[in-house]
Amino acid sequence: MNKVFSLVWSRSLQALVVASELASANGKKAGRPSRLANAALGVVVLSAGFTLAPFSQAAESGKQVCTVNLTDRASMTVDCAQLQQFVASAHTGKDKLKGRKARPVVDSFDSDYFKSNGAGDGSDEASAEGAGAIAIGSGAQTRPWESEELGESFEADGAVAVGRQSIAEGWTATALGANSFASGNSSTAVGGASVAAGIGASAFGQGSIAFGHASTALGQSAITLGFGNTAVGASASASAEQAATALGALSEARGNGSTAVGGQAIAAGEGSLAAGFDAQAGGYESVALGGRARVGNGDSGVGIGANAAALGQGAVGVGKNSLASGANTVAVGRNAAANSEGAIAIGGSEWTDVDGDGMPDVREATLAEGQNAIAIGGAAGASGDNAQAVGHQASALANNATANGAMSMAAGENSTATGANSVANGTESSAYGFQSYADADYSTASGSSSLALGLGSSAFGSGATAGGQYATASGYGAVADGPSGTAVGGRLYWEDPATGRVMLDQTTMAMGDGSSAFGAGAQAHGPFNTALGAAATTEGLQSTATGYHSVATDVATAHGAFSAASGNGSTAMGYESAASGILSIAVGMGANAATSGGIAIGTAASVRGYAGTAVGYFSSARDAESTALGMFSWAKGVGSIAVGGFAHATGEGVIAIGRDAFAFYEGATALGDGAFANAVNAVALGAGSRTERENTISVGDAGEERQIVNVAAGTEATDAVNKDQLDEATRYTKADGAQDGSDDAIAAGEHSVATGANSVANGTESSAYGFQSFSDGDYATALGSSSLALGMGSSAFGSGATAGGQYATASGYGAVAEADSSTAVGGTMYVEHPETDELLVDQTTTASGLGASAFGAGAQATGAVSTAVGAVATASGLQSTAFGYLSAATGEGSTAIGTGSAAVGTQSTATGYASKATGAWTAAHGAFSVAGDTGATALGVSATASEAFTTAVGWGATASNAGTTALGGWAVAKGLDSTAVGGQSKARGEDSTAVGRFADAKGNQSTAVGEMAWAMRDGGTAIGQDTYVRAENATAIGASAWAEADNSVALGANSRTDRQSTVSVGNEDEQRQIVNVATGTEATDAVNKAQLDEVAAAGEATGKFFKANGEAGAIAAGENSIAAGASASADGALSVAVGAASQAQGDLASAVGNNAQAQGLESTALGSFSNAMTDGATAIGANAMASTANSVAIGSNARVSGTAANSVALGAGSIATRSNSVA
DSSP states (O other): OOOOEEEEEETTTTEEEEEETTSOOTTOOOOOOOTTGGGOOOOEEEOTTOOSEEOSSOOTTSOOEEEEEOSSSOEEEEEHHHHHHHHHHHHHHHHHHTTOOOOOOOOOOOOSSOOOOSOSSSOSOOOOOSTTOOBOSTTOOOOOOOOTTTTOOOOOTTOOBOSTTOOOOSTTOOBOSTTOOOOSTTOOBOSTTOOOOSTTOOBOSTTOOOOSSSOOBOSTTOOOOSTTOOBOSTTOOOOOSSSOOBOSTTOOOOSTTOOBOSTTOOOOSTTOOBOSTTOOOOSTTOOBOSTTOOOOSSTTOOOOSTTOOOOSTTOOBOSTTOOOOSTTOOBOSTTOOOOSSSOOBOOOOOOOOTTSSSSOOTTTSSOOOSTTOOBOSTTOOOOSTTOOBOSTTOOOOSSSOOBOSTTOOOOSSSOOBOSTTOOOOSSSOOBOSTTOOOOSSSOOBOSTTOOOOSTTOOEESTTOOOOSSSOOEESTTOOOOSTTOOBOOOOBOOOOTTTOOOOOOBOOOOOSTTOOBOSTTOOOOSTTOOBOSTTOOOOSSSOOBOSTTOOOOSSOOBOSTTOOOOSTTOOBOSTTOOOOSTTOOBOSTTOOOOSTTOOBOSTTOOOOSTTOOBOSTTOOOOSTTOOBOSTTOOOOSTTOOBOSTTOOOOSSSOOEESTTOOOOSSSOOEESTTOOOOSSSOOBOSTTOOOOOSSOOBOSOTTTOOOOOOOOOOOSTTOOOOHHHHHHHTTTOOOOOOSSSTTOOEEOSTTOEEESTTOEEOSTTOEEESTTOEEOSTTOEEESTTOEEOSTTOEEESTTOEEOSTTOEEESTTOEEOSTTOEEEOOOEEEEOTTTOOEEEEEOOEEOSTTOEEESTTOEEOSTTOEEESTTOEEOSTTOEEESTTOEEOSTTOEEESTTOEEOSTTOEEESTTOEEOSTTOEEESTTOEEOSTTOEEESTTOEEOSTTOEEESTTOEEOSTTOEEESTTOEEOSTTOEEESTTOEEOSTTOEEESTTOEEOSTTOEEESTTOEEOSTTOEEESTTOEEOSTTOEEESTTOEEOSTTOEEESTTOEEOSTTOEESSOSSOOOOOOOOOOOOSTTSOOOHHHHHHHHHHHHHHOOSOOOOSSSOOEEOSTTOEEESTTOEEOSTTOEEESTTOEEOSTTOEEESTTOEEOSTTOEEESTTOEEOSTTOEEESTTOEEOSTTOEEESTTOEEOTTOTTOEEESTTOEEOSTTOBO
């Protein structure tokens, strides 16, 4: 028999004692000690002289109060007077038993009415002893029992002893009042100073105790000290060794299967649960649920509500002032904390200590602090080791920090902060989203008000900045600001349509050191500048600006749209080009150049001064070392020369050659069609020559004479010579021809000049120089064998050069300027294979579009106002620009810059070696970059954006389906509308998103955020380093979290799911709590702490809604039912089941005690194995049974049989067999 305590006679002390069976007796070895050995009771000595120690003060009632020491940590107090009386009567009974045998019952009493009183003076008998014993009144007894741990005796058979000094002792003992006692076998002692000490012990009222075996003690000073312990009210205790339960008032329960539910509940260890008011629980499988809940002493803590704490080992602490300090800590709500080891703290808040420091901290409450820290919500913190902090005032402050949302921060080490007011502050930082800011070390900040400010910086999107050291900033509000700059696009903006005004508005900058800025409001402002598109600008040092609105300044170069280039090493090529000064060159459309090293070639070319030269249509050059060649050429002063078109040269070292050539003053010379000269050192030689004297040479005008004759042989160095001398001197210099008149030069146009065999100058004031040169247009100039100048004001320089359109200029072997105002400068590109002699390239420089410009061997500018610069460059689209060997700009308004670059789509841009932009409005920047379909953007070496509206940024980045975005080295965005951000990240499913190095979003609508995060199935979401999702619609959040079943969610570092449609916040070894749950309203809803608090508060006041734990859980299935105890079951509405395996099956039924059964409507069963089987039945006492409607059985083994409706069986073993009877 599993007996823990017994009431035995101590021979050495000559007294009754309460003995623990775990203690040694008379030197014999005790049984195996419990793992909670400190809960073992010592001996409580009950003698007439009292070894119970009185308190130093009396209780409020004035009674003497004694202390029973139960453990080295706890004690229990009882009323000394009651115990003394109990002990005295117990001794008396013992004395009576000595030296005599048990006698049979011979007395009986038969009366219609019964009354009892004391000392008549016999002196106060009422005894009864065995068999059907009952003893009612004054000194009532019925005994034996004796056991002395089953050294035996028992008897007293159906004992019941009802009043005054009642005792009862053996077999189905029951003692009901005054100084009741009861002692053994099926004992029950109901009121007065009840005790009940063993086997079926139950003691229900006033000074109830119960001691051991299947104990239950129910009210007032309830105690019970062992085995089946249960103690229900007032000073309830229960003090284990074994399945203790204590529910109410000053409940304790201390150990083994402990449960203590209300009042000053404690519970202290083993299977502990302590649930209300001053709940504590103290170790092993502890749970403490409310009031001042705490848990302590390790093992499987928990602690849910009010001042919940939990303090270590498997700690979890759920509500109000939760803490949960240490080991596998989780703390869930209100002022949650959770300091270190497996820390997680999820939500709550209100705590302002800032910084008193009475603790929590970070932003004061919901903390977590260290090791596997995670803090999710409220004033979330997290502060170290594998820190993560997820919402509201999230922080996370270092080690592997991550903070997602609300006022997120993260502050250093392996930081990431994703959203709301995100920051991140340094070492391996990243911050994505609203007000992101990453503040150096290996910073990245990607969205909304992103900055990044320094070392390793990158900031992509919204208010992107980046601010120095390795900076890159890409998108709306991009800046970059310093060392290794690069800012890729964003803003520009414009309005007007008549007229909302604004008209552009800019941003995209880069502003210094390694600066580059490509697109929209591109600017670049400083050292190593490059700014490439839309309103491109750049200033100071190594500038380059290419495209719409371009400017440049300092060691400038600017290619296209409104290009400028202002000064120092300037070059500006194309539409509205300027160049303004020092080392200037400006080549096309509005070309200008405005002095210093001058040179302006094409369409409105100008120059205006020092070291001028202006080559085509509108050319000018005015002053300093001026030269102007072609259409409208003019040259004005200092070293002036003007060669063709409307050439006139006006001053200083003047020369003007060809169509409408003038010359005017100083060292004037004018040679050809309309040549004029007009004095001071004048020479005018050729069609329409004149001079107006001063040091004159003229070979025409007045009567249009030509030959120079009658010249004496010159003898001095400055003399003219005659024909003889000339023949002698030119013997070895001749123009060859048939010399038969068949190939004579023909100058057929008015004031035209033709020089060379078969040369023809047909146009008015045209010039043709060289074998078979032909100038057909008015004011045309052809210079070189087989050169053709066919259009009005056209110029062709070089063998086989052709200027076919009006004001066209072709310069170089075989160069062709076909269309009006076109310019082609460069010879044929002819390349054979050095080993096989296979012809690889054979292409002439051609400008065939209106206003087109082609510069370089084999360059082709076939689109209207197109520009091709570089060997074999091709610009075939309207207003296209190709710059570099083999570059091709075939789309309308396209730009290709770099060897082998190709811009095919309308307004596409390709920059870099072998870059390709094939779709409309595409942009490819970087060697081998490809932007394939409409609106695609590729930025970086080998970056590929192949479908419509895709974006690829980074070395080898690939965006290969419509609407995809890939940012980062070798990032791949493959699924329709997918996004991949981070080195080698992959977004392979439709609408998928992968953010982080090696992140992989394979499923459709999947999301992977974090280094090595993988979302492998449709609808999967993986957030955090090494997260893994391989099931549909599954979600994993937190470092190394895995979700492996459909619709499952794994939340927190190392969390795992392997069952469908589940949410996991841990794994088999590491569990967590869940917070921020909305109030549950449906049967399948999760409930939140507010609902739990409501339940706990009600439980604290009334004891409702309670379940105790054990090997199997309690079940409260009926509406408003209560079940407390292992396997307890309350099935009926408003039913109550308290005690292990108790069952309340009927509506309004109550079952209290181990295996108690209340089966009928409004039935009551009170006591171990008691059974109230039908409606209105009541069974009180161990094994009591009431089996008919409205029957009552009171006493151990009392029975009302199945035929006795409305009957009462009163007393142990009593049986009522007839209806309406009392037994």
